[in-house]
Amino acid sequence: MSTVEILGTAQDAGVPHLGCRCENCEAAREGTRPTRYASAVLLEDAGRYLFDATPDVRLQIPEIPDGAFLTHAHLGHLTGLLYFGRESADTDELPTYATPGLGDVIGDNDPLRSLVSDRNVDLRSVADGSAISLETTTVTSIRVDHRESLPTGTLAYRIDGPDRSLLYMSDVDALTPRAESLVRDVDVALVDGTFWSRTEIDRIEDVPHPTVRSSMRVLDDADTEVLFTHLNHTNPLCDPASDAREELESAGFRVAERGDVLEL
Ligand SMILES: [Zn+2]
Ligand SMILES: [Zn+2]
Ligand SMILES: [Zn+2]
Structure with a gap:
């Protein structure tokens, strides 16, 4: 049997968020609400495979994984790869899966470039629909829409285990019919739950994500077990005692929490 462990459940910047004094951030600093690491999961097959290399990676996994699957070139999903370099774990050709464009970004730019020249990572390109067979699971890369301004693309990953299948979709601009069918x-499914509602931040037009409330309506009759992840620090779901949390759970959905283990 293989498992997927939740390593982090926050939007890229984590909770608390640097410089923010909101209720969720202050409560996380005080320890009265959970701190949240950036969104990532660990697939345990015969080997261990990390999905998303977050800035919190050194706190998220105790051991070097056998491979890393990257989703895209934003802060919370890529920068932790630096911890596999010479100043830190100094890995030896860690198989690292990414879109060809993201591979170019890593290979061409400091400080990531030294990961390639020092052979800390062995970059392997994955395209939309690429299927990687591991020991008992298959990992399929799925291109999703997330910020057209990001030319290197964004991937979701589908993991098919011996008994069950899982979708890891941390970032998506909208729950389009295609994205919805991936979930169904x-x-x-671990689904982008960045914002609870559109009133949460002023510049929501600049950071398109489906709101959890709208996703709950779209997925109301789905048979899929849906866990929301990638929570922004402003999201009331960060507070386990919030009305939002009660509304979510009474509708049959959950918030992903660090340490949760899903069997596949
Ligand atoms: Zn993100
Ligand atoms: Zn905050
Ligand atoms: Zn992103």
Whole structure:
């Protein structure tokens, strides 16, 4: 059997968020609400495979994984790769899967470039629909829409285990019919839950994400077990005692929490 462990559940910047004095951030600093690491999961097959290299990676995994699957070139999903370099874990050709464009970004730019020249990572290109067979699971890369301004693309990953299938979709601009069908097509889905509602931040037009409230309506009759992840620090779901949390759970959905283990 293989498992997927939740390593982090926050938007890229984590909770608390640098410089923010909002209720969620202050409560996380005080320890009265959970701190949240940036969104990532660990697939345990015969080997261990990290999905998303977050700035919190050194706190998220105790051991070097056997491979890393990257989703895209934003802060919370890429910068932790630096911890595999010479100043830190100094890995030896860690298989690292990414879109060809993201691979070019890593290979061409400091400080990431030294990961390639020092052979800390072995970059392997994955395209939309690429299927990587691991020991008992298959990992399929799926291109999703997330910021057209990001030319290197964004991937979701579908993991098919011996018994169950899982979708890891941390970032998506909208729950389009295609994105919805990706969720409906698996047994369990980790879905972009950045914002609860559109009133949460002023510049929501600049950071398109489906709101959890709208996703709950779209997925109301889905058989899939849906866990929301990638929570922004402003999201009331960060507070386990919030009305939003009660509304979510009474509708049959959950917030992903660090340490949760899903069997596949
Ligand atoms: Zn993100
Ligand atoms: Zn905050
Ligand atoms: Zn992003």
